[in-house]
Amino acid sequence: MDLDRGRLADFLRRRRARLAPSDVGLTDGARRRTPGLRREEVAQLAGMSADYYTRLEQSRGPRPSRQILGALARALRLSEDERDHLFHLAGEEPPHGTGHVRPGLLLVLDRLDDTPAQVVSDTGDVLAQNAMAAALVGDAASRPPAERNLVRRFFLDASARELFPAADRAEHARRHVAHLRAVLAARPDDRRAGALVAELRRRSREFARLWETREVAVRCADVRRFQHPVVGLMELECEVLLSAERGQRLIVYTARPGSESYERLRLLRVVGLQDLAVR
Template sequence: MDRPELADFLRRSRDRLGPADVGLGGGSRRRTPGLRREEVAQLADMSVDYYTRLEQARGPRPSRQMLGALARALRLTADERDHLFHLSGEEPPRDTGGSDHVRPGLLLILDRLHDTPAQVVSDIGDVLVQNAMASALLGDVSARPPEMRNTVRRAFTEPAAMDIFPPEDRPALARNHVAHLRAVLAARPDDPRAVALVTELRAASEDFARLWTEHEVAVRRSDTKRIRHPVVGEMELDCEVLLSPGRDQRLIVYTARPGTEAYERLQLLRVVGLQDLTVG
């Protein structure tokens, strides 16, 4: 681990960003350009002391998960992400399939969606990053173990995860999950993560195994969903999907038509979301 070079790279990466670049308010007048250390720590979900020690070249070696969080917080490109890993003495991720690294362009769009639930999801269902409104609507994924941030796994192994949808909608949603995963595996049959997920779920869930044998295929695109929130109630939301250039990540934005009851409830969610009244 090259602590001095890592510290310098983190400082320079932080200095080139402003609050608006990462979806934060400008706040009080700043004496110097760039993000503050506490803002980077907040974005990476780490303690300010830990991040400060990294910038002072006296911190411990970051974990791979922590490096990924720093890469997203600092809006690093794939090449810059790899450099960060090298400086930390880690081999960069070499995915044969989809990548967990969210492109800065998608993050920039996500940062601009202050009043609309939005999240970036991999094509096999891993929730990679959410804005505050998505956390309030769907539950904060950062509070879950990494393996339980996958929407397909939760749908078939954690019954309570489907409680946010009306009972009559759940069979179709489950079928859509399986059909989409089949399309992904057909496109990337050698992707170890997709193969492992399908193998796991076929063994763990009779419902998944049954649906898998039906061999339905459908790539998930724009859709409409009814979502039940414990505080603001049920909302019918349009799910608009923006695909990454590699088509392995999707930015999903949840909207409601102005003038509808769902629209009013979504506005109310902006308030209760700030009070951390989220779905568990």
């Protein structure tokens, strides 16, 4: 398939024009001369430079990568059919699987501006985050796609464990493995899940040991403690909402009003978001 720069540019412009700032969790700000989002806002949502996005809309940009196309699909709140069309215009085969987050779910995510929330696949891939979640657990979009999996990072990246108190890490490890076993039991032919398990059994002794216990448990609502490097220890309620899209979960973190964790979460909204803004 060939890249169709002209039709791709037209599609991006039309989809940008149909979105209001409130549709993506942004404030209206100054008076707008044209409807829809500004190019700079789409670029910000997609995690790319404004100049790069502008060149795409002007039919003079380079062939966008699959990662860029996926980011644009999320930023422009495309439906699955629209996302597939975007990939075709760019000369790419649309992705398969459960990685596409429905616009309605992203809309809910955008509305939770004072609460950490993220959409995660049942195998642990972070598919979308709001700014508060990025401030709490790190900005997944800033990592290569292979490093956005929560289970993979927990067992293979020592820095990922520092987010949790040392006393809680063994329990987190046990729950991660039990949940992944439940997913693979439900979908034994899932190649991505199978490849993740094979890699972790090969590279992590701890994972391999826990896998042999054959414990099965789907992760659901619970209480988790986070050791944030700036605001300190927080005990947060973790609510898990299942999406109609198979294998996707919206995870929302809240603190009991009046608690010390509640005050620290409010502080995170100020300190954490400022930190993200200067990156």
